[in-house]
Amino acid sequence: MLVKILNYRENIYVCWYAAESLGKIAPVGNKKAIKALVKILDCYRHWGICQEAAESLGKIAPVGNKKAIAALLQLLSSSEDEMLNYSDKNELFWICIKAKAAAKSLGKITPVGNKKVIASLVQLLHSSENKLSCWNERLTTRDKWTLAKIDELIYRTAESLTKIDSGNKEAIVSKNTALSW
Numbered sequence: 784m785l786v787k788i789l790n791y792r793e794n795i796y797v798c799w800y801a802a803e804s805l806g807k808i809a810p811v812g813n814k815k816a817i818k819a820l821v822k823i824l825d826c827y828r829h830w831g832i833c834q835e836a837a838e839s840l841g842k843i844a845p846v847g848n849k850k851a852i853a854a855l856l857q858l859l860s861s862s863e864d865e866m867l868n869y870s871d872k873n874e875l876f877w878i879c880i881k882a883k884a885a886a887k888s889l890g891k892i893t894p895v896g897n898k899k900v901i902a903s904l905v906q907l908l909h910s911s912e913n914k915l916s917c918w919n920e921r922l923t924t925r926d927k928w929t930l931a932k933i934d935e936l937i938y939r940t941a942e943s944l945t946k947i948d949s950g951n952k953e954a955i956v957s958k959n960t961a962l963s964w
Contacts, residue, residue, distance in 0.1 A: 798823065799831045806839025817844050821854040830877035833858055834884040841888025851892055856903050858885040863910055872929045875914075879932035882907065883939045890943025897947055904944040908957055911937045937961040 802823055809816035816839075823836040837858055844851035862882035869875045886904060893900045915933045941958035944951050 795829050795832060799835055802832060802835035802839055806842040809843045811843050812845045813843055817848060817851055821850050824854040824858050830881045833881040837881065837884035837888050841891040844892045846892050847894045848892055852900065855885045855889050859903055859907055863907055866910060866914060872926055876929045876932050879936045883936045886940040886943050890946045893947050895947055901948045904940050905953060908937060908940050908953060911940065934961050
């Protein structure tokens with residue numbers, strides 16, 4: 784039933800809660816649920832729906848599920864593009880939330896040594912760190928929430944990277960310096 788609800792596009796909150804619920808109740812490896820969540824990531828750009836679908840994939844997709852990994856990589860890529868072209872600080876905040884969910888789930892379902900995922904996470908790490916250093920100089924105290932989300936994105940990306948590529952020195956350094964501002 785929840786898989787069918789994900790096709791209901793007239794109310795984004797219905798899809799949002801259905802994606803979240805699938806992560807809580809679908810058994811690991813449930814092909815219908817995984818397929819529906821992948822489809823949601825292909826069809827929606829709303830940060831909340833993407834965040835929940837990505838987190839749910841991290842809970843129910845088995846390690847090595849190629850479709851789930853591909854969908855999460857696409858979400859990372861589109862989030863990174865959005866990060867480069869954001870129009871305001873609030874938008875950047877929400878972009879970081881969905882990118883963090885994708886990075887965290889990739890750390891759960893990607894087999895160790897997957898070079899494509901490693902390269903994508905390293906690229907996200909660099910662009911996030913660049914964004915943080917640019918913004919750190921321009922943001923007011925009120926904007927610290929955005930800084931915190933960028934920093935948290937760096938931490939979660941580095942954390943996932945160390946799971947997939949344990950000797951990655953950039954990830955280790957980034958993980959240790961994130962959340963320290």
